[in-house]
Amino acid sequence: MSAEDVHNRISVLRAERGVSRKDLAAALGVHYQTIGYLERGQYSPSLFLALRIAEYFEVPVEIVFSLRPFPRLGSEVR
Template sequence: MRRGKDLPIFNRLQVLRAERGLTRAALAEAVEVNPQTIGALERGDHYPSLDLAFRICEVFGLPVEAVFSRNPFTPLSTQVYGSRQEGTE
């Protein structure tokens, strides 16, 4: 978390894991790290290495930008179905 304190990095790990019914331990095993490391990433304790980020993205079959991003993620749900407020109809 070096100079990224002015520009943090967000991630969708928790959501993606929930979507696929993956437990922390399961994801940890899939990317060959400890479950605590997954926990630390989810709660933002620190950032992953590029190596680990790639392994994680490979598990989910997603590009890096879909899992990690500089600006906070909008919920996938509203992104797919739209927000109730947007039309104000």
């Protein structure tokens, strides 16, 4: 993990809402491959893009992005 890693839940949010990468990309005005790069952690979004993604999913930005890995679904917080 590098000092600039940004973790995200974009793929989880897309799956929950039945949104394809292409549909999300079109709504945000980016190339669909950008969504894949974001989901795989190969690209960190600009602040503007991060806020637009959170706005698209109607959640706070910290629900989508984190500097620490998100806990696995179903794991308990201790």
